[in-house]
Amino acid sequence: MAPVLILMGSQSDWPVMQNAAQMLKDLGVEWRAQVVSAHRTPDLLQTTMAQAEQDGVPVVIAGAGGAAHLPGMLAAFTAIPVLGVPVPSKQLKGLDSLLSIVQMPKGVAVGTLAIGTAGAANAGLLAAQIVANQDPAVRERVQAFRAEQREKVMNGPELELP
Numbered sequence: 001m002a003p004v005l006i007l008m009g010s011q012s013d014w015p016v017m018q019n020a021a022q023m024l025k026d027l028g029v030e031w032r033a034q035v036v037s038a039h040r041t042p043d044l045l046q047t048t049m050a051q052a053e054q055d056g057v058p059v060v061i062a063g064a065g066g067a068a069h070l071p072g073m074l075a076a077f078t079a080i081p082v083l084g085v086p087v088p089s090k091q092l093k094g095l096d097s098l099l100s101i102v103q104m105p106k107g108v109a110v111g112t113l114a115i116g117t118a119g120a121a122n123a124g125l126l127a128a129q130i131v132a133n134q135d136p137a138v139r140e141r142v143q144a145f146r147a148e149q150r151e152k153v154m155n156g157p158e159l160e161l162p
């Protein structure tokens, strides 16, 4: 299977988007990351999606901030599932990114995650779960990750007053 493709609008998105890559790495899922801007390189966006279709990329994670058109534009060019990550912006802290990504018109779907690092990590997790449909080893690792989280909650410290 081709690696999960992580795209982002700018190099400046990487500190957030690397959380998606880290989650995929932790779950043993291959990934590849690239900067593609809906506004600065619209031609590259189209050719990147054509290549992704040809390569058999199972799912695309796309992060962008501000006028975050990247996930929606990618989804317009492909039937590969696109997961959108709203990257926090300087002025509006990512609420602009979230609304830009989530408000897709009926008929073109983007799965929108939370703003910032949690959204990026969960995009990686969700991408791994999609890959797990075809890969039992990844499914096992996702289940182990869930069990690990449960253990942390169950074995957490006693809650005490200071």
Ligand code: RP5
Pocket: 008, 009, 010, 011, 012, 013, 037, 063, 064, 065, 066, 067, 087
């Ligand atoms: C968006 O504009 C990018 O996704 C990034 O979040 C934001 C700012 O980009 P830079 O000016 O830092 O390159 O397209």
